[in-house]
Amino acid sequence: MPKRSEEHLEARRRQIVDGARRAFARHGYERATVAVLEDEIGLSRGAIFNYFPSKLELFYALAVDDYANALTTVVQQGWEEAIREIAEKNPDWLGVYLENARRIRTDADFRERWKQRSPELEQRADEYFERLLAEGELRDDVPLDQLGRFVALVADGVALQTGAGFPVDVEPVIGLIRDALAPRK
Amino acid sequence: MPKRSEEHLEARRRQIVDGARRAFARHGYERATVAVLEDEIGLSRGAIFNYFPSKLELFYALAVDDYANALTTVVQQGWEEAIREIAEKNPDWLGVYLENARRIRTDADFRERWKQRSPELEQRADEYFERLLAEGELRDDVPLDQLGRFVALVADGVALQTGAGFPVDVEPVIGLIRDALAPRK
Numbered sequence: 001m002p003k004r005s006e007e008h009l010e011a012r013r014r015q016i017v018d019g020a021r022r023a024f025a026r027h028g029y030e031r032a033t034v035a036v037l038e039d040e041i042g043l044s045r046g047a048i049f050n051y052f053p054s055k056l057e058l059f060y061a062l063a064v065d066d067y068a069n070a071l072t073t074v075v076q077q078g079w080e081e082a083i084r085e086i087a088e089k090n091p092d093w094l095g096v097y098l099e100n101a102r103r104i105r106t107d108a109d110f111r112e113r114w115k116q117r118s119p120e121l122e123q124r125a126d127e128y129f130e131r132l133l134a135e136g137e138l139r140d141d142v143p144l145d146q147l148g149r150f151v152a153l154v155a156d157g158v159a160l161q162t163g164a165g166f167p168v169d170v171e172p173v174i175g176l177i178r179d180a181l182a183p184r185k
Numbered sequence: 186m187p188k189r190s191e192e193h194l195e196a197r198r199r200q201i202v203d204g205a206r207r208a209f210a211r212h213g214y215e216r217a218t219v220a221v222l223e224d225e226i227g228l229s230r231g232a233i234f235n236y237f238p239s240k241l242e243l244f245y246a247l248a249v250d251d252y253a254n255a256l257t258t259v260v261q262q263g264w265e266e267a268i269r270e271i272a273e274k275n276p277d278w279l280g281v282y283l284e285n286a287r288r289i290r291t292d293a294d295f296r297e298r299w300k301q302r303s304p305e306l307e308q309r310a311d312e313y314f315e316r317l318l319a320e321g322e323l324r325d326d327v328p329l330d331q332l333g334r335f336v337a338l339v340a341d342g343v344a345l346q347t348g349a350g351f352p353v354d355v356e357p358v359i360g361l362i363r364d365a366l367a368p369r370k
Binding site: 177 | 332
């Protein structure tokens with residue numbers, strides 16, 4: 001495929017994804033009808049569903065994008081920055097994301113795909129935590145995966161409270177996580 | 186009002202609340218129609234709406250009940266047990282609760298009432314944390330309210346993951362929170 005065409009496809013995909021995020025944030029998942037999506041994205045349903053076979057696939061792509069961005073921040077800038085970014089996210093979008101936790105649970109296919117959403121990035125996040133451990137930044141008396149999962153759990157708490165409209169004062173939270181993870185003296 | 190009648194009212198209220206919780210958990214908030222509620226509760230809409238003026242009020246009462254129960258557990262059995270109870274809650278109901286974080290944010294009246302939901306119990310929870318501090322169980326180099334809010338944040342993370350269908354291994358989490366809260370050596 002010629003390069004220009006690839007760029008065009010990527011720009012188009014970006015237009016769809018950004019518009020859909022706005023539409024879901026503004027109206028919620030259920031009430032973001034195909035007509036609403038067309039309006040917000042500025043493309044016909046034919047063009048949209050050429051890229052994503054269904055509204056649910058479109059939502060799934062957004063959620064995976066968010067997750068991949070968060071992991072990339074973890075790997076490149078540290079878990080602290082990833083938690084800050086969640087606290088600064090659009091609460092409307094986080095609200096949609098929370099609504100869909102329910103879907104993740106009740107739709108078995110969706111959940112299985114969600115579990116496999118980004119194995120390569122997860123591998124890199126694991127390596128990041130292994131590096132912190134090797135550098136003496138993390139305690140070694142608790143299995144490393146429990147430390148990583150704890151950070152993810154607190155990040156989800158930040159997402160839930162921010163999504164419910166209660167802003168989180170994030171620096172004290174980061175300090176407390178850091179103390180939980182720190183090597184025992 | 187004669188005692189028997191009070192008891193009857195309370196039993197009836199309990200029947201409504203328990204049935205509504207089942208209905209919301211099974212169908213989600215939106216799809217739990219009044220007909221579905223009648224079915225699950227075993228009472229007519231007239232009887233139900235005699236106790237709760239709307240479906241939203243009924244949901245609000247359930248959410249406040251949960252919150253009050255969690256705070257009561259904190260005060261009587263400690264924050265550790267409260268977090269265990271959340272991890273063991275019905276994921277279906279937690280899913281409904283998450284969906285409604287969005288409502289808390291978008292409905293200003295609902296949010297204001299939610300903030301005021303249980304001032305007396307919150308007072309007792311504050312006193313519980315003050316007691317822990319006085320007994321030397323908590324660090325004193327971080328404001329006490331930040332410690333309480335941190336526990337609530339992790340509890341919300343447990344609710345989000347459990348509600349999304351990913352069971353949380355709760356004892357390691359409790360251990361890490363305990364280390365975050367512990368007096369510095």
